[in-house]
Amino acid sequence: MEQPHEKDVTEGLATVSYSVNSDGAYTLVSGSGWHPVNVVNAQAWREIEKEISAAEDKIRSGRASCLQYYMTANQMDIGLTAKYTGQARWRVRLHLVPFFFSRLTPDAIRKYAELFQVTPEDLKNGRLKPPVYERRKDQQPHHD
Amino acid sequence: MIDFTHRQSAHCESGVAANLLTYNGIHISEAMAFGIGGGLFFGYLPFIRINHLPLVTYRAAAGKILQQIAAVPGITMVRKTFRDQARAMDELDRALTASIPVGLQTGVFWLPYFPRALRFHFNAHNLVVYGKEGNDYLISDPVFPEPVRCPAKDLQRARFASGALAPKGKMYYLSRVPTELDRPSLIVQGIRFVCKMMLGSPFPLIGVKGITFLAGRLEKWPRRLGSEKADLHLGHVVRMQEEIGTGGGGFRFMYGAFLQECADEMQDDFLRDCAATLTLAGDAWRQFAVMAARICKNRADPKDTYPVMAGTIRQCASLEKHVFENLQTWVNEQS
Known part of the structure; x- marks a missing residue:
């Protein structure tokens, strides 16, 4: 150490x-x-952090919706996200595009919000909250 | 409340099996449950990917140990999976009301009491629920030093995690156990099974052949994948080998402990010698892990190279081949 x-x-x-x-x-x-x-666990986490910051870059430049961040941060791929939210993969893939994400129905938003344990407003406003496993009992959003 | 004795174990599945049996009056160690359950294995399966990295496994498929324990003559294990989440929780509560400790298969990602960094999407974690207080379940999670608590909402999510090896709310408990196990025959059976896996597989990716195969592949990683990706692959192999639940050395030490216990049980020093050789194999695996860690950290000595590591892995293969050939002969003498 x-x-x-x-x-x-x-x-x-x-x-x-x-x-x-x-x-x-x-x-x-x-x-x-x-x-x-x-050592090797730290290596694996560095890799995940790299993917998260790549996702954040993509969102900032408008090439991806905030769903991309939430999926990466929670280590879910399109298949897993589709299974958890009970929809087809192509829909999830579509929702990664900001154009489609901003037009999601409240119902669809709610599914993602439940999965990532955030509020629908967070998703609508593109707020990037920490992943599920970073959440403490008090549920305070922390800023980096 | 159920008076359940929590015993910390190195591996979740063998730990749950041993703790449930012990609760039912059959005193058995974790290593013994692991051995009888035929828990040891090796497989290098590059066509199955975890986070884009090839699957390396040092133990039998998840659920194998419990399956073998359930098949022991005289033991009846009730096993259920569910479609409906509410029904799954009701059924759990009903069993607890009837004072039955219940084993569950869960996904670790959703368990809030797990250390943050271990919360991967791994769905074959086993634990025992032995009580409920208000909205919290009281859990004996075998890899934790003390019993833990988990809110009902989170436990429900964990029981219905999606993805590979999805538990589908799986719960199990022992409904009938014999007064005493016929240990010698179970030991022989368990060892025979592992020998067959380690030596007898026709596939080159399984058992001792698989270890040699991994060595060959690993040697070529820097050339085939470039050094950065090669290091990631390497780190992954070590992670599978040393993650919680392996007891270090990719379960080889745990199996060694089992063989020693068998030697006492059956009054046979030959098994003690086998345990000693397997310890050497475990040590060689660790030696490989230490070198790999230096490479992953970019602190490699000049003599830390992929071919050297491949050599260490080949050494593991030849030691394990030796052990399991000896055990095979021993098993054949027993019947």
Whole structure:
């Protein structure tokens, strides 16, 4: 844990694993995050963060609707989003285009809002709230 | 409330199996449940993609262990899946009212008590619900040190997560157990199954052959994919190997613990030797992971290269081949 961004991804969750003691017998020992796990997990998260900022760029330049951000941030692809919202993939694909997204019915908006746990107004106004797993119990939107 | 003993485990499925059996009076360790359930495996399946990266698995398909446990003579496991979410929750409540601890398959993404960074769309996580207080369910999640709580709304979402391995509200509980397990025969059966998987598969991507295949592919990644993508692939292999639930070394250590326990159970030191060799294989996997981590962090020594790592993986393959051939002979002697 030399660098701050390489923090233990389990947030201090003490997991257990098997290891051999001095007598050669296996025991269950407690310890959070072995070093290489943290390195490769941090690598995976850096990749996700890259995708999120690419999505944000696209939205800023008007090439994608805010749905693109919410899907990327919640690690959902078109197939998964379609399944969760109970519609065809091509519809989700269409809604990634700002032109179509801005013309969505309140009903369609509500489905996305429920999935990403934000309000329909957030989606309509293109507010980019943190993903589901960043939400704390108090549900306070935080600004970066 | 149900007096359920929570025991932390290294892997969720074997942990749930062991905890449920122990609750029903059959005292069994996690490693034993893992071994009897035939949990060890290897598969490199590049045509299945996770986040655009090839699937590498060090254990049997999700649900395999529970399936094997349910098939043990004398055990009856009630298993249900649902279409209707409200019915699934009602059924859970009814079982809890009847003082039955219930195992659930869930998606981790929707479980609020999980550490943020582990909330991927992985849908084959197992846990036991043993009570309800107000709107919260009391949960014994085997990878956590203590029991946890989860609001009903979130648990419902987790039970009906979509995507690969969708749980469809799956719940299960033991309705009948024998007074004592016929351990020796279950052990032999479990080991035979794993030997067959590791040695006997006709497919080159499965078992020991799969490990060798991975080594060959990994060696070529920098040339085929470019160094950046190669590093991502490499990180993914290590992540699958060392993620929570593997007990490190891609489940090899957990299986070693199982073999040691078998050696005591069956008074057979041969199994202890097999465990020791498997420990060496686990150590070699870890050695590979350490080198891979240095590469992923751009802190590679000059001697950290893909061919060297491929060599380490081949070493794992030959050690595991040795172990499972020995075990196969042992299994054949038993009957």
